[in-house]
Amino acid sequence: MAFEKKIKESIWGSIVLKSEILKTSKDQKFVLIINKVAWYAVHVFLETDARFENKNKYEPSQVEFRILEQIIKIKVSEHLTLEGAKEKYHKIQKQFSSVGNIWSDLPTWLKETPRLTCLEIKDGKKAIENSDDFFLPGDHIQINRVALKIGFQQSIVYQHSAIYIGNKRVIQISDPENESSKERACVNEADWSKFHCGDTEFRICIPQVKILTQKEIIDAAISKIGFYKGQYNVLWKNCQHFASCCQFGDGFGFLVNLHLLER
Numbered sequence: 130m131a132f133e134k135k136i137k138e139s140i141w142g143s144i145v146l147k148s149e150i151l152k153t154s155k156d157q158k159f160v161l162i163i164n165k166v167a168w169y170a171v172h173v174f175l176e177t178d179a180r181f182e183n184k185n186k187y188e189p190s191q192v193e194f195r196i197l198e199q200i201i202k203i204k205v206s207e208h209l210t211l212e213g214a215k216e217k218y219h220k221i222q223k224q225f226s227s228v229g230n231i232w233s234d235l236p237t238w239l240k241e242t243p244r245l246t247c248l249e250i251k252d253g254k255k256a257i258e259n260s261d262d263f264f265l266p267g268d269h270i271q272i273n274r275v276a277l278k279i280g281f282q283q284s285i286v287y288q289h290s291a292i293y294i295g296n297k298r299v300i301q302i303s304d305p306e307n308e309s310s311k312e313r314a315c316v317n318e319a320d321w322s323k324f325h326c327g328d329t330e331f332r333i334c335i336p337q338v339k340i341l342t343q344k345e346i347i348d349a350a351i352s353k354i355g356f357y358k359g360q361y362n363v364l365w366k367n368c369q370h371f372a373s374c375c376q377f378g379d380g381f382g383f384l385v386n387l388h389l390l391e392r
Contacts, residue, residue, distance in 0.1 A: 131179075131182050131199075132158060132160075132176050132199070132200065133150070133160075135199070135200050136160055136162075136174050136200065139174070139200075139202055144164060144165045144166075145162060145163070145164045146163045146164065146165060146169070146211065146214075147161075147162065147163040147215070147218065148160065148162045148163075149161050151222070151225065153225045153226070153339065154225070154226055154227060155339040155340065155341065155342050156342060157175065157176065157338070157339040158175075159173055159174060159175045159176065160173070160174040161173060161221060161222065162174070163211070163214045163215065168208065168209060169208045169209070169210065169211055169213070169214035170204055170206070170207050170208070171204075171205045171206050171207075171208070171218055171221065172202060172203065172204055172205065173202075173203045173205055173221065174200055174201070174202050174203075175200065175203070175337060175338065176200060177200070177201060177246050177335050177336075178199065178246075178248065178333075178335045179199070180248060181198060181248065182199065185251070186251060186252070186263060187248040187249065187250065187251065187333075188248070188249050188251055189246070189247070189248060189249075190246075190248065190249050190332055198246075201246075201337050205217065205221060239338055245334050245335065245336060245337065246335050246337055247271075247333065247334055247335065248332060248333045248335065249330075249331070249332045250263055250330075250332065250333075253328075253329025253330055253331050254329055256329070256331050257321075257325055257327075257329060260293070260297050260321050261295060261296065261297070263331070264293040264333065265293070265295075265343060266293060266294050266295035266344075266347055267292065267293070267343025267344065267345075267346040267347050268292070268293045268333050268334075268343075269290060269291075269292060269293075269335075269346075269372045269373070269375070270290070270292075270293050270299070270324075270331060270332070270333055270334070271288050271290050271331070271332045271333075271334060271369075272288070272289050272324065272325055272328050272330060272331050272332075273286045273287070273288060273328060273330035274286060274287055274288075274326060274328050275328065286330075288369070289301070289324070289368055290334070290368040290369045290371070290372040290373075291319075291324050291368065291372060292346060292347065292372055292375050292376075294318070294347050294350065294351075297320065297321035297322075298318060298319070298320065298321065299318070299319055299320075299321060299323075299324045300316060300317070300319070300347075300350040300351065300353075300354065300375075301316070301317070301319055301323075301371075302314055302315065302316055302357055302361060302367065302368045302371050303317060303319060303323065303368075305317045305319075307323060311359075311361045312359050313358070313359075314358070314359075314361040315354075315356060315357045315358035315359075315361075316350075316353045316354050316355060316356045316357055316371060317354060317355075318351075318354060334372070334376070336376055336377065340376070340377050340378050341375075341376065341377070341378060346375050349374070349375040349378070350371075350375045353371065353374075353375065356371070357371070
């Protein structure tokens with residue numbers, strides 16, 4: 130209900146001529162609206178993740194100087210006639226019903242939205258103890274790890290990514306023997322403790338447009354076990370590249386080209 134309430138607040142003051150709550154082929158809730166102020170406009174409202182409503186556990190991260198929220202509002206087009214707006218409306222319905230597993234399948238107006246929104250975990254210690262209470266199987270999760278302490282209060286940190294698969298298990302890029310060897314580093318399934326290593330600053334990276342379902346993300350991660358062995362590179366073949374490919378599909382070339390990977 131919070132999703133519907135926020136949409137009503139967003140379009141208050143305009144005349145709504147057509148409105149539907151729908152779901153994409155990847156089970157993401159969205160609303161299509163035709164409204165009129167001086168002319169006819171077609172809007173799409175996408176729900177990124179219902180967990181935004183749980184203020185006790187999560188808080189939105191700041192991404193590129195913006196706080197991204199539960200609902201993404203996109204003005205797709207403007208029209209002089211209602212007939213033109215309806216034509217665009219039905220075209221969008223068709224596009225959403227056939228969103229594939231490749232980023233290039235999306236219409237241009239969707240590609241221009243930010244790719245990710247992030248939720249930070251308020252109580253990292255509780256997340257360490259009960260990870261299933263905070264993360265869903267298929268989540269792209271990150272943690273800030275301390276690389277080097279400088280003085281009493283300062284330190285150098287880096288972000289480590291993985292795909293959470295439930296029951297305190299992750300699939301990540303690491304040395305399976307836990308000895309930080311780049312030569313042995315590869316995609317592997319690991320215990321929860323080998324992901325967090327005692328650090329507590331967690332976040333969840335949530336795609337604003339779901340290209341894959343949570344189950345498809347897990348299947349993609351499992352299928353990549355063994356990749357990267359002896360090929361880890363902090364710039365080109367790292368943990369974030371792996372997690373992004375699982376989340377957006379093998380055709381997602383913005384961060385990584387899977388054709389470069391070999392078993």
